[in-house]
Amino acid sequence: MPDRAHGSVLFADISGFTPLTETLRNLFGSRRGAEELTTHLNAIYTALITEIERYGGSVIGFAGDAITCWFGWVGTGDDERETAARAVTCGLALQEAMRPFHMLALSADSHTSLSIKIAIASGPVRRFVVGNPTDGYLDTLAGATVARMAVGEHLAQKGEVIIDLATADALGSALTSHEWRTYPETHTQFVVVESITPAEAMPIGEETPPHEPSLWQAWLHPLVYAREQVGQASFLTEFRPCIALFIRFVGLDYDSDEAGAQLDTFIRQIQAIAAQYDGTLLHLIIGDKGSYIYLNFGALSAHEDDPRRALKTATAVRQAAQELSWLAPLQIGLAQGVMWTGAYGGSTRRTYSAFGDEVNMAARLMQTAAPNEILVSGRIQQTLATDFTFEPRPPISLKGKADPIPVFALLGERQRRPIRLQEPAYALPIVGRQAELQTITAKLALAQQGQAQIIGLIAEAGLGKSRLAAEVIRIAHHKGFVGYGGACQSDGMTTPYLVWKTIWSAFFDIDPAAPLRKQLRLLEGELEERAPNA
Numbered sequence: 414m415p416d417r418a419h420g421s422v423l424f425a426d427i428s429g430f431t432p433l434t435e436t437l438r439n440l441f442g443s444r445r446g447a448e449e450l451t452t453h454l455n456a457i458y459t460a461l462i463t464e465i466e467r468y469g470g471s472v473i474g475f476a477g478d479a480i481t482c483w484f485g486w487v488g489t490g491d492d493e494r495e496t497a498a499r500a501v502t503c504g505l506a507l508q509e510a511m512r513p514f515h516m517l518a519l520s521a522d523s524h525t526s527l528s529i530k531i532a533i534a535s536g537p538v539r540r541f542v543v544g545n546p547t548d549g550y551l552d553t554l555a556g557a558t559v560a561r562m563a564v565g566e567h568l569a570q571k572g573e574v575i576i577d578l579a580t581a582d583a584l585g586s587a588l589t590s591h592e593w594r595t596y597p598e599t600h601t602q603f604v605v606v607e608s609i610t611p612a613e614a615m616p617i618g619e620e621t622p623p624h625e626p627s628l629w630q631a632w633l634h635p636l637v638y639a640r641e642q643v644g645q646a647s648f649l650t651e652f653r654p655c656i657a658l659f660i661r662f663v664g665l666d667y668d669s670d671e672a673g674a675q676l677d678t679f680i681r682q683i684q685a686i687a688a689q690y691d692g693t694l695l696h697l698i699i700g701d702k703g704s705y706i707y708l709n710f711g712a713l714s715a716h717e718d719d720p721r722r723a724l725k726t727a728t729a730v731r732q733a734a735q736e737l738s739w740l741a742p743l744q745i746g747l748a749q750g751v752m753w754t755g756a757y758g759g760s761t762r763r764t765y766s767a768f769g770d771e772v773n774m775a776a777r778l779m780q781t782a783a784p785n786e787i788l789v790s791g792r793i794q795q796t797l798a799t800d801f802t803f804e805p806r807p808p809i810s811l812k813g814k815a816d817p818i819p820v821f822a823l824l825g826e827r828q829r830r831p832i833r834l835q836e837p838a839y840a841l842p843i844v845g846r847q848a849e850l851q852t853i854t855a856k857l858a859l860a861q862q863g864q865a866q867i868i869g870l871i872a873e874a875g876l877g878k879s880r881l882a883a884e885v886i887r888i889a890h891h892k893g894f895v896g897y898g899g900a901c902q903s904d905g906m907t908t909p910y911l912v913w914k915t916i917w918s919a920f921f922d923i924d925p926a927a928p929l930r931k932q933l934r935l936l937e938g939e940l941e942e943r944a945p946n947a
Contacts, residue, residue, distance in 0.1 A: 532565035546631035650755030746778025791819030
């Protein structure tokens with residue numbers, strides 16, 4: 414598909430996945446619940462993708478429980494009418510394919526309902542392949558036709574196929590309409606389809622031979638590719654504690670010549686920032702009221718400080734966007750909780766994602782946020798209250814939730830002035846560790862004689878490293894030592910001398926929150942006083 418093309422864009426949005434996810438987890442537990450959900454997802458998407466490909470369409474991208482598809486001109490001489498007919502015929506076929514899932518039995522006494530709504534728009538589009546190949550390409554459609562399709566999706570209801578005026582005009586007498594609808598903000602008209610003179614299915618081509626891994630590696634996240642290579646793809650499916658981060662951005666004119674390069678620049682910046690904090694950019698969604706990026710922390714790789722990593726990513730992306738003149742201020746939302754994570758789709762088109770209640774919550778927080786604002790759920794605020802400052806915002810109501818959800822706006826990261834290590838206060842003396850304490854005491858004696866020493870405390874979590882370190886500080890203080898401390902953050906491995914920054918700031922009594930020029934003046938004064946001949 415070229416950079417500019419003509420055809421029809423189809424958006425299929427499945428409703429009911431979130432309650433299905435929660436019900437299966439409650440019925441069967443995390444392990445079997447994840448497996449059951451994967452089975453249902455694959456069955457649904459196999460049925461849908463089969464119909465899409467039957468009528469010559471391609472799945473361009475997934476967005477959680479929705480897919481965006483493309484039906485391009487094929488050079489028959491009546492491309493506009495023929496392409497629109499294939500897209501609308503496919504839309505009706507997708508509704509039929511969903512009928513077996515309208516009442517889905519989950520157990521002997523538990524059922525759920527899934528449905529689909531479809532919006533179609535026809536006209537010129539832009540196709541962008543953006544991102545760094547080492548982090549995974551993103552494929553997306555954009556432009557006025559895609560924005561019009563997104564407007565139609567807002568007007569569509571469950572079980573309907575809705576089309577824009579351009580598609581209806583192309584079909585002419587082949588279309589039987591059920592109802593006309595108008596979007597009030599733009600006065601754009603749409604038609605609810607009742608029936609159509611069906612288009613013929615496209616001939617299925619020969620099966621594509623396997624490609625060399627190097628050809629498709631750039632289309633996968635590196636961790637997904639690595640697991641696929643060693644045959645561990647099935648282990649990608651599970652319920653995991655994760656953080657969902659949604660970013661809304663506006664300002665790009667997708668029909669302009671510069672749009673592709675501008676979008677690629679922004680996406681590469683986000684990928685680089687996310688990689689620094691070990692997050693995953695899952696989806697890029699182009700809509701009528703802005704574009705959206707979904708990142709996840711904890712899905713492919715987990716860390717105990719994932720909430721902090723996600724919030725640091727949000728602030729870094731916001732800062733980076735301020736340097737791009739074509740972007741308006743971002744709106745950002747974050748939520749934390751247990752999510753289903755895994756690969757799903759059909760045999761010819763699959764994706765990797767994470768979804769659940771908290772994903773919907775993060776998206777809603779993004780929509781609620783003011784420009785340049787970062788909103789977080791109450792759970793994230795509680796987790797990070799000691800590291801960041803927040804301000805409460807009015808609670809919001811979410812579908813399926815009885816009580817309003819607490820909302821907080823990020824104000825900034827707390828700046829703690831480095832201090833000397835204080836002697837820890839323990840009610841009881843340390844028990845055991847005599848050999849270690851004897852070694853440490855001997856090393857302290859050597860240090861007092863001017864012979865620098867390094868001691869490493871290495872052990873599994875919970876075996877008493879912190880208690881032993883506290884005892885070392887106590888002994889050192891009693892011997893006249895002054896202690897300074899620094900922390901090794903797992904996301905700071907590429908930052909030179911990170912562990913030493915707080916140590917030297919405390920040693921020279923420099924406030925890291927002070928302006929850089931002031932810090933330099935203070936440092937110069939301290940160096941002159943302490944080492945005048947250096």
